[in-house]
Structures are given as structure tokens and as C-alpha cells.
Amino acid sequence: MNLSWVEINAKALLANVRALRENVQKNVTFCSVLKANAYGHGLELCAGILQREKATDWIGVNALWEAETLRNSGITLPLYVMGYTPLSDLEKVFSSDARVVVYNQETVLRLEELGKALGKIARVHLKVETGNHRQGVYEHEIPSWIELLKQCPHVILEGLSTHFANIEDTRDHSFAREQMRRFGGYVLLFSDAGMSIPFLHCANSAATILFPETHRVLVRTGIALYGLWPSDEVKREVGEKTVLQPILSWKTHIAQIKSISKGSSVGYGCSYRAEKDMIIAILPVGYYDGFDRGLSNTGEVVIHGKRAKLCGRVCMNMIMVDVTDIENVRLEDEVVLIGRDGSEEITADEMAKKIGTIHYEVVTRICEGIARIEV
Numbered sequence: 001m002n003l004s005w006v007e008i009n010a011k012a013l014l015a016n017v018r019a020l021r022e023n024v025q026k027n028v029t030f031c032s033v034l035k036a037n038a039y040g041h042g043l044e045l046c047a048g049i050l051q052r053e054k055a056t057d058w059i060g061v062n063a064l065w066e067a068e069t070l071r072n073s074g075i076t077l078p079l080y081v082m083g084y085t086p087l088s089d090l091e092k093v094f095s096s097d098a099r100v101v102v103y104n105q106e107t108v109l110r111l112e113e114l115g116k117a118l119g120k121i122a123r124v125h126l127k128v129e130t131g132n133h134r135q136g137v138y139e140h141e142i143p144s145w146i147e148l149l150k151q152c153p154h155v156i157l158e159g160l161s162t163h164f165a166n167i168e169d170t171r172d173h174s175f176a177r178e179q180m181r182r183f184g185g186y187v188l189l190f191s192d193a194g195m196s197i198p199f200l201h202c203a204n205s206a207a208t209i210l211f212p213e214t215h216r217v218l219v220r221t222g223i224a225l226y227g228l229w230p231s232d233e234v235k236r237e238v239g240e241k242t243v244l245q246p247i248l249s250w251k252t253h254i255a256q257i258k259s260i261s262k263g264s265s266v267g268y269g270c271s272y273r274a275e276k277d278m279i280i281a282i283l284p285v286g287y288y289d290g291f292d293r294g295l296s297n298t299g300e301v302v303i304h305g306k307r308a309k310l311c312g313r314v315c316m317n318m319i320m321v322d323v324t325d326i327e328n329v330r331l332e333d334e335v336v337l338i339g340r341d342g343s344e345e346i347t348a349d350e351m352a353k354k355i356g357t358i359h360y361e362v363v364t365r366i367c368e369g370i371a372r373i374e375v
């Protein structure tokens, strides 16, 4: 028996993809972003569902090892690596048949060297700087990139991309529009040099949902696949037009039930003191599993469709909750950490707000070793 497990609702995932694709023209390539263990939802599981149901055209990951993992699990879809690929790993770009983002000329030179030796072609997507100041090259560097690419017959510039800095956290989209304008300028530089680039892309979830003009040739959609809104602002702006449903439930079982008397303390630091005689349940998850320690004394779980509050600090592998007012609680009863049970629901967003972060972080931090199960 798993100490805790994550259930992934495949139907909900597919419904989210359908709802998102309704915003996108049929000829636009849909790239599902499954980096960070599919935002904690399970890389191989989510990729397997999307491939089986022919729901996505491409899959985006952060690292080459994720692309290799997917190839080893039978994923044949085009894979796009969006993070940094160390020079020493570039040979695996060929063996895993992935395309990679580039923003260092050293990467292209090494790919050319390897491609020549192997008799293979590498497909790269150049990331350009439009205001995010993360990965990306500046406009004044483009002439030298064009020169370099002309001298590298084993490297094909398949894509040109950029990433929005401020599209979801605001309803003022002037910064995003300026980034789009700058991106258009880069596209012109390449077309003026007689280079046509098949894949132009900049849209993340917020852009996929809000701005058809950003879709270009490919959209890279992440958080919304999982039924989580990029932000409250995007949700408010969209209203009822796009419906998304969370696809993840995180569950555990009760490991012990005990009575404690008024005045007893619970857990490390004696940070919780019982104000009355109580019954508490011990649950076998803790911060190691990704249950944030910031939820100490404030988090809640759902048991038998009722909320139970955390007592004391979150431990490495355990938490304690107040079940005094919940009837018929028994050893190994199911407990919902994230998800719905009857009319009660704990969302990743609720947890995130309690600990001062975003739901992206709450779900991606659910420990990779915890089983992900399709339901």
C-alpha cells in the first residue's frame, strides 16, 4: 500500500486540452508542456495519456533527461527541450531525436561537430530576448547568429521563440504587447536574410487562452493543461468562456488515531496545545513528500467529506490533524490532501495562498517518488 498517492483524472486532462485547443486555430501546433514531472502530475503518465488519445502534437520538457525518459517509455511524439542542455550532453540530442532551444553559440558549434561526425542533423530553436531577461539573445547578436548558422549545415534553425515576462499577473497587457512587437522584429531580421523559420512561438497558457495573435505557429501550454489557471487575473478576464478542471488529487490514509487530553501539546516545538480533550489522526505525509512546512497549524485535509485542521508542525514524514468532530474515523480511512471529497475541496491554490506561493510550486513539489495513478 502506498503511504500517499496522486490520482490523475485522464478524462479531465483531455477535456482541458480540448477546451484549450478551442482557442487555437487547427493549423497551430499544440505543444503540451510537461516539464518538472508534468508540473508534478507525472511525466510518463501524462505523456502516455496525451499520446494514446492523440491529444497533443508536441511535448515540451525542461531537460534532455526528461526527453530520454519519454523515449524510453515509448513516446514517439516530437519532443522540445526548453531548458539548458550542457555541452557534454549534446550527443544525446541526436539519440533521443529531440529538438533543443539554443542561446549560446557554443551549443551550435558543438552540435555541428557532432552532427558532422554522426552524419545527422540537429534541429534547434533560437530563443530571443524581448524583455524577460532569462534565456535569449539580443537583436544586435542576430547577424552573427545568421552567419554561424550558414556555416553549420548539420544544424537546422527550426524555430524562433521568446517567453512572456508579464502576461498572467496583470490585466495590463502593454508589456506583453511590446514583447510581441519585438518578437515580430526578430522574425523580420531572419526573413530579410532570406531565412524562413518554420516554427515561430511565444505563447504560454495565458497567451493561449487570451491572445490568438500570439499563437503564431506553435503554442507551449503548461499550467492550464492541469486545470489550474495561470493566475486569478486570467481567470477573471476569461470568465465562463474557457472551463478548466483540476486533474490531480493527492490522497493518503490514516496511520493512527489517538485521544489527547486538554492541555497536551502536539508535535515538534510544542507549537499546538489542545484547548479541550481531542481526537487526532496521524497521517503518513510530511514536507519530504512535498506537504509544505508552512502549512503547520494552518493547513487542512478532508476526511469523510469534512475538513480537518492540522495540529502542530508538519514533520518530515508525518502530519497530525484534528478529527474530534468527524464521526466514525478509522485506521486507514482515506484522506484527501488536495482534491475533492463530497462537497469539500482543498485546491492547490488554497494551499499556495496559505504559504505565500503559487499553485505551480505546490503541485511541482509533490515528491517524484510518490505513485501517480490514472483514474
Ligand SMILES: Cc1ncc(COP(=O)(O)O)c(C=O)c1O
Pocket (backbone or CB within 6 Å): 033, 082, 163, 203, 204, 205, 206, 220, 221, 222, 223, 224, 230
Ligand atoms: C519556455 C516556457 N514555455 C512555456 C511554458 C508554459 O507556461 P505556462 O505553464 O504558464 O503555460 C513555460 C513554463 O514555465 C516555459 O518556461
